[in-house]
Amino acid sequence: MEYNTERNQLLMPEYGRHIQQLVEHCKSLVSKEERNEMALAIVEFMGQRNPHLRDEENYKHKLWDHLYILANYELDVDAPYPFPTREELAQKPKKMEYPKLQGDYKFYGKSILQLIEKAIELEEGDEKEALIEVIANNMKKSYNVYNKEHVQDEVIFRHLKELSENRLDLTGIDSLEKSRIYHSNNKNKNQNQKNNSKKRYNNHNKNRKR
Structure with a gap:
């Protein structure tokens, strides 16, 4: 029986050991054409296993980056995006x-x-x-x-x-x-109060005449 402690370390545990093994097999292929085909298939499989990544921006680019990390930065394939380096990923965000x-x-x-x-x-x-x-x-x-x-x-x-x-x-x-805007507002407020008072007075007189 093979114990997990005796297996190779999972570089990205969220993808599981099966994908890790597929990546290791892809690295071992002699023909670059075969590696390219298998790498593309692995990326598609990774996307199916992790559908939540599709909601993220540039998720395809992210999947190829993850593939390269799973390969321990040692995968020679023609990827549609430039692979990240260890140094780039090790940098702390600003x-x-x-x-x-x-x-x-x-x-x-x-x-x-x-x-x-x-x-x-x-x-x-x-x-x-x-x-x-x-x-x-x-x-x-x-x-x-x-x-x-x-x-x-x-x-x-x-x-x-x-x-x-x-x-x-x-x-x-x-x-x-003492600002102009304050006096302007107060002036308008006072004018409105005067107009309202005048309206009430006129309405009151009209009602008395009736």
Whole structure:
């Protein structure tokens, strides 16, 4: 009886010993033409045994890479893709950068980042200043809703400056209440309140005349 401890090590256990043996046999074939035919058949078989790989991008390329790994990087065939080297596979992936919206900033949302990028692209002028103030006001609303507390404007200014990598700066404004966008909103709000009051007064007079 042959024990697993006496067999060759499985280089990719997920494919099983049967495929490993097929690959070893393919390596032993003298004719390159025969190796090419058998390698193609093995790759097709590997795909059938692991159908979940078909959902991945470039799964055929991945199967050929796996075939080469199973052959311990010693398979001489004409593959449709360049085989990886040991050194390439041994390389550690590059460290991913954390997104900007972490910790104190996560509740602002990606839309704020998009608006910030848009504001950075605008030329200096009234339109850019107005957009920056809109961004700051929305940041303040998001902060207050998420943290359930009132935030000082200087905190919002600091966050805006950090999120824009020092490219947008509202530190010249004492507070958002003194910004043009705030006064514009209040002016519209007051005008709407006046219009609503006028409507109610007119409706009241009409009802009295009836």
